[in-house]
Amino acid sequence: xxxxxxxxxxxxxxxxxxxFIPLYAYYKKIKVYEVFVDGAKEGFNVAVRIMPFLVAxxxxxxxxxxxGALTYITVLLxxxxxxxxxxxxxxxxxxxxxxxxxxxxGVMSDLLNTYGPDSFIGLVTSSxxxxxxxxxxxxxxxxxxVGIKKGRHALPASLAGNVAGILAAVLISNIVFR
Amino acid sequence: MINIVWLGLIVIGISVAIIxxxxxxxxxxxxxxxxxxxxMSKTSIELAxxxxxxxxLWLGLMKLAEESGLINIIARLLRPIMxxxxxxxxxxxxxxxxxxxxxxxxxxxxxxxxxxxxxxxxLELQKLNKNEETATxxxxxxxxxxxxxxxxxxxxxxxxxxxTGSADPARVIGTILFATTCSTIVAITLAxxxxxxxxxxxxxxxxxxxxxxx
Numbered sequence: 001x002x003x004x005x006x007x008x009x010x011x012x013x014x015x016x017x018x019x020f021i022p023l024y025a026y027y028k029k030i031k032v033y034e035v036f037v038d039g040a041k042e043g044f045n046v047a048v049r050i051m052p053f054l055v056a057x058x059x060x061x062x063x064x065x066x067x068g069a070l071t072y073i074t075v076l077l078x079x080x081x082x083x084x085x086x087x088x089x090x091x092x093x094x095x096x097x098x099x100x101x102x103x104x105x106g107v108m109s110d111l112l113n114t115y116g117p118d119s120f121i122g123l124v125t126s127s128x129x130x131x132x133x134x135x136x137x138x139x140x141x142x143x144x145x146v147g148i149k150k151g152r153h154a155l156p157a158s159l160a161g162n163v164a165g166i167l168a169a170v171l172i173s174n175i176v177f178r
Numbered sequence: 179m180i181n182i183v184w185l186g187l188i189v190i191g192i193s194v195a196i197i198x199x200x201x202x203x204x205x206x207x208x209x210x211x212x213x214x215x216x217x218m219s220k221t222s223i224e225l226a227x228x229x230x231x232x233x234x235l236w237l238g239l240m241k242l243a244e245e246s247g248l249i250n251i252i253a254r255l256l257r258p259i260m261x262x263x264x265x266x267x268x269x270x271x272x273x274x275x276x277x278x279x280x281x282x283x284x285x286x287x288x289x290x291x292x293x294x295x296x297x298x299x300x301l302e303l304q305k306l307n308k309n310e311e312t313a314t315x316x317x318x319x320x321x322x323x324x325x326x327x328x329x330x331x332x333x334x335x336x337x338x339x340x341x342t343g344s345a346d347p348a349r350v351i352g353t354i355l356f357a358t359t360c361s362t363i364v365a366i367t368l369a370x371x372x373x374x375x376x377x378x379x380x381x382x383x384x385x386x387x388x389x390x391x392x
Contacts, residue, residue: 009331013286021239025246032242039241043233046297047226054222060184062218063191066210068198098325099187109338117344123353126339130332130354131361135325138296139180142321143313145297146304150312152380153372154321155179161326161365168360172353 046145053144057136061099070095084167085174087121093128098135098162105129124173131165229293236294240279249275252282263323263366264316266306273302277320284324287331296324312380315373322365327358 022032070092078088089111096104108129115121135158143151198207243249253275260274267273276299283292307314332354339347372378
């Protein structure tokens with residue numbers, strides 16, 4: 001039931017927005033077609049401007065991902081994460097999330113397939129996945145789109161949020177699911 | 179910091195690949211790093227090209243929402259929160275509307291809409307920026323908010339749980355809400371606190387009111 005409602009909202013949100021905005025504009029006597037086209041013009045430049053930033057970030061993340069460095073990091077960190085009740089299997093997930101969205105989805109699907117979505121590992125992984133976004137991608141694309149080179153404290157503040165989200169997911173999972 | 183992280187990912191990645199190649203006595207790890215680097219550079223451009231159409235769709239809709247006054251109505255409703263989060267942005271500036279639209283899209287888990295709307299917000303925030311190569315406080319707070327995920331409907335995660343045969347796919351909604359609230363609070367608090375640190379403080383104006391440009 002609850003799940004159906006959520007799926008319904010997800011499926012209907014975009015069509016309803018795409019229906020409502022032009023209808024409301026028409027009601028307000030806006031020349032809907034002309035104004036839409038006028039707004040859309042900006043789109044091309046933004047996409048072109050972010051290209052070098054995307055290449056830089058995604059290539060370095062790709063090298064890191066392909067190297068198998070996460071295996072070593074997992075072995076090194078396992079004794080520490082055990083102390084806070086974080087299964088070592090979820091360490092690659094924690095590192096992948098801020099770096100790569102598709103990578104994180106891959107790791108999560110893999111963990112859920114291997115250990116089961118309703119196992120403790122599966123539940124921790126799912127909770128972690130919802131707590132953060134792909135920080136590096138967002139910073140590169142958003143700052144790059146307006147040509148900003150000095151991000152100041154954007155990265156430390158965002159990464160601290162990511163770490164807090166992961167720790168909170170581990171903590172609450174230990175309380176709720178154990 | 180981004181310089182160190184970027185270099186670190188490359189140095190760690192390639193060093194590990196070299197060590198693995200030597201330990202295993204075969205060149206596969208090195209070849210994988212090479213092909214990954216080449217594939218990712220291709221993927222980046224495909225992502226950007228794919229974004230062109232989406233950007234145009236959402237920028238067109240945003241323009242309609244703006245000219246019809248719809249954005250103003252939404253912005254007025256959320257004004258008390260937004261003014262506190264972004265004190266440097268005038269309450270009736272188009273940046274507020276764009277940020278609100280982006281945050282709403284994020285909350286609903288509409289990733290395809292969130293990025294174009296977020297980029298629109300950045301364009302508007304940049305108009306308030308005096309130093310065009312340096313991020314403003316408002317931008318950093320906005321980025322912190324975006325990277326800490328404010329999803330209330332985690333449709334992707336539920337989708338993967340369904341696909342892997344979960345008996346109760348929506349069971350994690352409560353824990354996700356808790357975790358994402360923690361990450362958002364920490365990210366925004368740090369965005370605010372660090373902006374006052376000597377290292378990150380804006381060099382010219384102290385509070386940069388920016389009213390005259392609006």
